[in-house]
Amino acid sequence: MPLVELDKKPAEGGDPEERRMMLHMGPSHPAMHGTIQINVELDGEVIRRADVEIGYLHRCFEKMSETVVWNNVFPYTDRLNYVSPLINNAGYAMAVEKLLGIKTTERCEWIRTMMSEVSRVTDHLTCVAASAMECGAFTVFLYLIEAREYLWETIEQLTGARLTISYCRVGGVKGDWSKDFEPGLRDAIARTREKIHLTDKLLTRNRIWVDRMETAPTDAAFCRRWGITGPWLRSSGVDYDVRKDFPYSIYDQLDFDVPVGTRGDNYDRYLVRMEEMRQSLRLIEQCLEKMPEGELNVDHEGRVMRASDMKDHGARGETEGLVMDYSVAADPTLQGTGSDVVWSVRVGDRDVTLPPKEEVYGSIEGLINHFKLVMSGHGIRPPEGEAYQAVEGANGELGFYVISKGEDKPWRVRVRPPCFPTMSALHAVVEGIMIADLVPTFGAVNMIGGELDR
Amino acid sequence: MAKTPVPPSEERLLPRVRALLGGRVLDSHCHRGDETIIVPAESIQDVMRALHDDEELDFEILMDLCGVDHMPRRPRFEVVYHLCSYRKRHRLRVKVQVDGPEPVVPTLRDLWPGADWFEREVWDMYGIRFEGHPDLRRLLMYDGFEGHPLRKDYPVTRRQPLIGPRN
Amino acid sequence: MGILDTLESQVDAVVGWGRKYSLFVYPFVTACCGMEYMAASCAHYDTDRFGAAYPRFSPRQTDLLLVVGTISHKLAPVLKRVYEQMAEPKWVIAFGVCTCTGGFYDNYATVQGIDTIIPVDVYIPGCPPRPEMVIDGIMKLQDKIQREKAGLLRRRTMSVAEIPSPDTLSTIGGLTPHGQSKR
Ligand code: SF4
Numbered sequence: 173m174p175l176v177e178l179d180k181k182p183a184e185g186g187d188p189e190e191r192r193m194m195l196h197m198g199p200s201h202p203a204m205h206g207t208i209q210i211n212v213e214l215d216g217e218v219i220r221r222a223d224v225e226i227g228y229l230h231r232c233f234e235k236m237s238e239t240v241v242w243n244n245v246f247p248y249t250d251r252l253n254y255v256s257p258l259i260n261n262a263g264y265a266m267a268v269e270k271l272l273g274i275k276t277t278e279r280c281e282w283i284r285t286m287m288s289e290v291s292r293v294t295d296h297l298t299c300v301a302a303s304a305m306e307c308g309a310f311t312v313f314l315y316l317i318e319a320r321e322y323l324w325e326t327i328e329q330l331t332g333a334r335l336t337i338s339y340c341r342v343g344g345v346k347g348d349w350s351k352d353f354e355p356g357l358r359d360a361i362a363r364t365r366e367k368i369h370l371t372d373k374l375l376t377r378n379r380i381w382v383d384r385m386e387t388a389p390t391d392a393a394f395c396r397r398w399g400i401t402g403p404w405l406r407s408s409g410v411d412y413d414v415r416k417d418f419p420y421s422i423y424d425q426l427d428f429d430v431p432v433g434t435r436g437d438n439y440d441r442y443l444v445r446m447e448e449m450r451q452s453l454r455l456i457e458q459c460l461e462k463m464p465e466g467e468l469n470v471d472h473e474g475r476v477m478r479a480s481d482m483k484d485h486g487a488r489g490e491t492e493g494l495v496m497d498y499s500v501a502a503d504p505t506l507q508g509t510g511s512d513v514v515w516s517v518r519v520g521d522r523d524v525t526l527p528p529k530e531e532v533y534g535s536i537e538g539l540i541n542h543f544k545l546v547m548s549g550h551g552i553r554p555p556e557g558e559a560y561q562a563v564e565g566a567n568g569e570l571g572f573y574v575i576s577k578g579e580d581k582p583w584r585v586r587v588r589p590p591c592f593p594t595m596s597a598l599h600a601v602v603e604g605i606m607i608a609d610l611v612p613t614f615g616a617v618n619m620i621g622g623e624l625d626r
Numbered sequence: 627m628a629k630t631p632v633p634p635s636e637e638r639l640l641p642r643v644r645a646l647l648g649g650r651v652l653d654s655h656c657h658r659g660d661e662t663i664i665v666p667a668e669s670i671q672d673v674m675r676a677l678h679d680d681e682e683l684d685f686e687i688l689m690d691l692c693g694v695d696h697m698p699r700r701p702r703f704e705v706v707y708h709l710c711s712y713r714k715r716h717r718l719r720v721k722v723q724v725d726g727p728e729p730v731v732p733t734l735r736d737l738w739p740g741a742d743w744f745e746r747e748v749w750d751m752y753g754i755r756f757e758g759h760p761d762l763r764r765l766l767m768y769d770g771f772e773g774h775p776l777r778k779d780y781p782v783t784r785r786q787p788l789i790g791p792r793n
Numbered sequence: 794m795g796i797l798d799t800l801e802s803q804v805d806a807v808v809g810w811g812r813k814y815s816l817f818v819y820p821f822v823t824a825c826c827g828m829e830y831m832a833a834s835c836a837h838y839d840t841d842r843f844g845a846a847y848p849r850f851s852p853r854q855t856d857l858l859l860v861v862g863t864i865s866h867k868l869a870p871v872l873k874r875v876y877e878q879m880a881e882p883k884w885v886i887a888f889g890v891c892t893c894t895g896g897f898y899d900n901y902a903t904v905q906g907i908d909t910i911i912p913v914d915v916y917i918p919g920c921p922p923r924p925e926m927v928i929d930g931i932m933k934l935q936d937k938i939q940r941e942k943a944g945l946l947r948r949r950t951m952s953v954a955e956i957p958s959p960d961t962l963s964t965i966g967g968l969t970p971h972g973q974s975k976r
Contacts, residue, residue: 199868199871200821200871200872200875201850202850205822205827207823207824207868226765226766227764227765227766227767227768227865227867228823228865228867228868229823229824229862229863229865229868230766230767230865230867230902231824231863231865231898231900231902231903232775232782232898232900232901232903234751234776235775235776235782235900235901236782236897236898236900239782247897250825251824251825254824254825254828255828270658270659271658273658298828298831313835314835314836317831317832317835317836317837318835318836318837320832321832321835321837324832334829334832334923335825335828335829335921336825336920336921396686396687397738397739397740398738398739398740399687399688399689399738399740400740401689410712412712417712417715418715418717557657557658558657558660558662559657559658559660560660560690560708560717560719562689569689569710571689571690571708573690573692573706573708575694583694583696584694584695586690586692586694586706588689588690588692588708592743592744593740593743595743596740596742596743596744597739597740600739621823621824622824622825625766767867767902768866768867775901775902780901781901782899782900782901783899783900783901784901785866785901786866786901787866787869787904788866788867788869788870789869789870789873789910790869790904790909790910791909
């Protein structure tokens with residue numbers, strides 16, 4: 173709730189009639205996303221000084237990570253940037269894999285990359301939608317949230333959850349996709365494109381929008397000094413993108429462009445985000461086309477039988493010749509019945525990933541293997557050391573710095589939150605602009621409480 | 627335009643860094659391709675200025691700054707800086723080690739204003755003071771919160787509510 | 794049963810009906826659940842269909858406080874103040890397991906359930922709850938409002954003792970959030 177206090181002192185050297193006013197925006201303010209307070213000192217409508225107060229959503233990500241085993245950190249990473257959780261999942265998984273010195277299978281990398289891009293689109297959709305709504309363009313908000321819904325539905329189909337998905341594992345992902353996933357995703361892409369196009373028509377050449385957004389410019393030197401990355405930096409004319417400059421996973425095999433702005437104002441930030449969405453959709457399509465087949469998806473001489481069917485035959489006693497003639501196709505998706513994990517989306521290293529379910533239920537070794545991995549005090553134990561892995565989050569460089577002491581729990585998990593430096597610079601950006609422009613400027617940061625306060 | 631990726635190689639920068647900093651590099655290693663140096667806390671400002679100004683290294687960005695508590699070990703605390711150069715496309719990790727009940731590290735706020743909040747956070751979470759920081763308040767926790775929660779000896783459930791029961 | 798009682802129950806029914814279909818919501822959105830709240834209140838799921846959940850961003854104009862997302866100890870005084878600013882009659886929905894019990898954030902910074910600070914009428918567990926669940930929760934609240942005694946014919950003031958006790962609060966799907974006896 174905004175509180176107003178009148179400071180009765182006249183501004184130094186100014187008109188004695190003039191009053192400086194302190195205005196506390198937030199933490200419960202519609203444009204402050206619930207978790208931030210900006211104390212501004214106003215001279216008329218112009219912001220003279222600003223102080224940003226954060227920490228209202230501090231949930232101790234880093235402390236909690238030290239209390240659980242390596243794989244159990246994933247649910248916490250979901251809730252760092254809850255608008256694009258898959259990128260956070262993948263970033264943490266890659267950091268731990270770097271520490272372990274393992275490389276995941278190719279199909280896993282492709283799936284991770286593709287889903288990261290889907291996440292990036294949902295993140296930018298939310299950001300553009302929210303800042304448009306805060307400027308009064310409610311229609312855009314409805315369109316874009318609708319588009320996000322299409323993507324979430326496909327995410328749910330693959331991962332089993334809409335938002336907090338915990339899809340990655342150290343050394344792989346939870347499961348492969350099902351048959352109807354690909355057409356669903358293609359359809360979602362087409363419909364999202366349409367909504368983005370509509371938004372483009374509504375906003376990009378809209379006089380009111382342009383006038384509202386041509387504010388708060390920053391230049392490249394400013395961003396460098398404050399450590400700003402991501403769309404905010406790119407809109408200032410620097411083409412730094414972790415995907416291009418420090419290519420990780422399979423980004424060097426994909427073709428995409430990095431949009432950069434020229435003036436570095438809010439309007440450029442909006443344009444950069446819009447273009448990045450189109451590029452991400454392009455990337456998703458490339459991933460769908462080039463997705464390598466996992467070994468268990470290959471037909472074994474056309475005689476494939478699902479593990480569950482095989483079990484049924486066995487139960488009926490029709491075992492004659494069965495094992496010799498048939499090879500079993502494990503159904504690796506969430507919809508699968510008898511089995512759910514295949515090596516094609518996980519590394520085959522038994523010290524790292526859980527064994528397939530048939531082995532767990534079918535053999536004592538598999539059961540013990542599973543047990544050893546989930547028991548506390550056992551499980552993954554990366555050798556003593558440390559690793560920093562950066563990925564391109566939706567807001568900029570998302571870095572995970574993990575330290576292991578050779579135990580089953582991380583000693584330290586540090587996340588470099590992408591919007592943190594931008595928020596720390598916000599007070600310098602908004603000084604001298606009008607109070608009404610604070611809202612779009614803050615919207616362009618795309619502040620996400622979970623990753624800012626952790 | 628596709629940039630050609632720089633292939634990761636062991637010890638790309640360390641020879642140059644050692645030549646530049648001389649005896650100020652107490653230790654260095656390259657674990658999993660992350661090049662790391664340890665420098666004395668007192669000289670962190672000079673070291674960073676040198677790394678920042680050097681033509682060849684050109685570390686213009688302070689990507690991250692965080693604290694680490696290695697509790698039983700002495701020195702107990704570490705402050706870890708991650709530097710990045712996006713023109714030269716390389717990274718370096720710089721560490722300082724401090725100890726004692728009131729550890730102190732010189733601030734980097736003059737070189738990179740972006741260090742401001744990072745340092746406030748480390749002060750909040752670990753109680754490491756940054757000498758020369760003009761405004762070293764708590765960042766994430768509130769006034770009246772006692773202790774520094776990310777220290778290993780702070781119990782994870784010791785609550786200090788402003789209102790409501792302590793449960 | 795006196796004539797007054799009969800009349801009162803009729804009036805209660807009418808008032809309850811009026812109140813339950815004109816809920817104005819104050820979304821106290823802090824965290825991940827807010828994303829699901831956005832999805833639930835937008836065109837796809839559209840909680841507005843139930844005459845409920847049109848967001849107003851001033852606590853003085855609202856009847857329903859929807860607490861969406863983790864509440865930290867730093868934010869707790871703010872939440873309490875928002876609640877106190879709302880005019881009677883008012884209801885509270887705890888949206889997401891963080892607000893019900895603290896969820897899996899059992900640590901120094903997180904409030905272990907907002908019912909330690911303010912009274913709660915309906916708990917919607919889930920991390921985050923699906924929009925269908927949210928709609929179900931709102932409908933549960935509407936049922937509850939319908940059954941409430943408006944007491945317009947007899948002057949009465951709400952005392953602290955009348956704040957509904959946790960055992961009478963409805964929960965979804967028979968789930969009882971634990972840790973209720975904290976008030
Ligand atoms: S209940 Fe889950 S989704 Fe909701 S705020 Fe808490 S952690 Fe986030």
